[in-house]
Amino acid sequence: MKLSRRIVAVVLLVSLGSASSAAAAAPQARPLATDEEQRVYEAFRAWIAAQPPDVRQADDDAVYRRYAALLQTQGKSAKEASSTIEVLRRLGDRAEIERWNRILTAPNPRFNTAPNTFLVDMIKGLRPGRALDVGMGQGRNTIFLAQQGWEVVGFDPADRAVAAAQEQAARLGVTITTRVARAEDFDWGTAQWDLIVLSYVGGREFVANVVRSLRPGGMLLVEGFHRDATKTGPIGGAVVFDTNELLKLYNALRVIRYEDTNGVADFGLEPLRLVRLFAQKP
DSSP states (O other): OHHHHHHHHHOOOGGGOOOOTTSOOOOOOOOOOOHHHHHHHHHHHHHHHTSOHHHHTSOHHHHHHHHHHHHHHTTOOHHHHHHHHHHHHHHTTHHHHHHHHHHHTOSSOSBOOSOOHHHHHHTTTOOOOEEEEETOTTSHHHHHHHHTTOEEEEEESOHHHHHHHHHHHHHHTOOOEEEEOOGGGSOOOSSOEEEEEEESSOSGGGHHHHHHHEEEEEEEEEEEEEGGGGGGSOOOGGGEEOTTHHHHHTTTSEEEEEEEEEEEOTBTOOEEEEEEEEEEOO
């Protein structure tokens, strides 16, 4: 299911509730969900995130039939359940994008707004080049890299978060290039990047893009959750990795550093088991 897979890809900890170089990319105009639509979507999102893999990975019609049946067991009429499903179909990705706009631009964020510490450590001593920040959010890592002299491109579908990143970069006097886009719509290119950052945005689905688009000698940085972290609460499958999974996924790269450790997660701000990879394209 397109919508449910996207939800699974971006759900982090439930306690949370990720232009030209001379100018900001204008946020793409899109109708936003109403408060009632957002409420309907949040209820569906909570349900789908708690379902087993066979449900989450089913096609749209199968998922919506199951959800409509659930709504009727909860007291809704067939007509009311059908109306709810129509709202969900009409929303598409808009509600998820708006949800992340709200999270990433919240006045009191529940995530680390400073640059990722693993990234800070790993780029020390590296000669700045061209970097790509995948799922840049409000730009904490994008801006940090630009401040260190990197030519940085970042993208994210959350348009207001991207706009906030450009505003912050302007205030700090640094230049970043941004795009409002999903990973599947972004042109990663071939041999384009000296550094690619995947900080709490996944990694499993990006292997081919990463290997192709890194320049020889280019570096990949990944940070996400270990499977054990899901024992304390729901975490989206895309940002969860099994023991040594990152090593297997990116076996075409030379491992510079791999960590399977306990640390405070950037999203949720709780001590959890994390995995980190820093690797180089031969």
